[in-house]
Amino acid sequence: MKQHRYEVTLKHIADAQGNPSSYTDILSFNTYNHDDIFKVLEMIQSSQMLDDEAAKSFAVGLKLFSEVMLEHKELPLFKDFMPQFGQFMKALKQTVKTQKQG
Template sequence: MKQHEYEVTVKHIADAQGNPSTYTEALQFKAYNHDDIFKVLAYVQKTELVDDESAKAFSVGLKLFGEVLLENKDVPLFKEFMPQFVQFMKALKKSAPKEN
């Protein structure tokens, strides 16, 4: 299967109380996905389901999670969740983008 390659960086800015982060390094890793995450993001943004920042977090999180789920579908926890994930993805794909 052809894979798109991504580099993901997460930098902790502040804690829940608004205090500056005490983490000195960002979390950085490579991730692969069968879908182009930027195209998924564009689709989610067109649906106007959530605001732009939430669309970014949702799209990236969904595709990273989904790829791990698919690559490890024999793990009992993932296997049990797979039908609900497939149903969710079908519902998302039916979300007609808003026309401008």
């Protein structure tokens, strides 16, 4: 299967109390996805169901999670969750479609 390749970078800025981060490392890794995450983000943003920052976090998190789950679907943890995840994705697609039309 042909896949899109991505570099993900995460930097901790502040702790839960708003104090500057004590972490000096930046988490960076390469990953891949069968979907174009930027197009997924555009669809979620166009639905206006979430504000811009939440849409970015949701789209990236969802697609990173779902790709790992699909690649490891034989693991009991993911295998048991697949039916519910399928329902969630159908509901998400319907929500995005409805929001864009409305």
